[in-house]
Amino acid sequence: MxxxxxxxxxxxxxxxxxxxxxxxxxxxxxxxxxxEFAEHVAPGLEFVQDNHSRSMKGVLRGMHYQIRHPQGKLVRVVSGEVYDVVVDLRRDSPTFGKWEGLHLSADNKRQLWVPPGFAHGFYVTSDSAEFLYKTTDYWYPEHERSLLWNDSDVGVEWPLDGIPTLADKDAAGGLLKEIEVY
Known part of the structure; x- marks a missing residue:
């Protein structure tokens, strides 16, 4: 293997x-x-889109999800390092509203499989980072949603170094108790 x-x-x-x-x-x-992905990670999936982003230190992207056409994501970093976070938005899940975070970097070469039903985001901890991800569905901007990155009900412990740089849509993300979930 x-x-x-x-x-x-x-x-x-x-x-x-x-x-x-x-x-x-x-x-x-x-x-x-x-x-190997089908045998050991998630059987029966097809990836339809590859994405590549580059971000500078202190940028926080997320917490994104699509309420319709949910995307599974296979994510990795090819330059630099990020702190990657997922939040379970599956209402019937025993871990609904819980989060998991880990460092992904070009050095550790780890990847993270994020199934449909989760919000996803990352914070750049190195001078810059290039982030790649494969998705199981296409991006539909009309179905994209954002969970507020610092929602106290979720309590993500970001390794922040100052105030993060956010896109307007990420700064305006919704609270877990108010957003559409799966």
Whole structure:
């Protein structure tokens, strides 16, 4: 197996660590293998879109989700480091409103599988970071929603270094008790 998969405290959310082959020339690893992903992470899914973002230190992107056409996301960092966070928005889940966070970086090469039904976001802890993610559905701006990144009812413990830089839509995110959920 070319990946090690670890379950998190949120059902369905998984940390994926690839087997890295390195020597004096550099390194090689499979960043995605459909057969292994289906067998060890989430069977029966198809990725339809790849996204790439670059952000500077202190940028917080999220907490995004689509209320219709929910996206599963396979996320990773190829340059720099982020603190990546998911929040369970599945009303019938025993972990509804709970969050999980971890550092993803170019150095640790970890990936995170975020199933549909979760809000997702990240905070850049390095000077800059390039973030890649595959999605299981297309982006529909009319269905995008944002959970307020610092909702005290959720209580995400962001490793902030000052006031984060936010997009207007992220600063205006809704509270868990008021937003549409799954």
């Amino acid at each position: 070319a990946i090690q998969v670890t379950a998190t405290s949120l059902s369905g959310v998984k940390i994926i660590e690839p087997k890295v082959f390195g020597d004096t020339r550099g390194f090689f690893f499979e960043s995605y293998n459909a057969r």
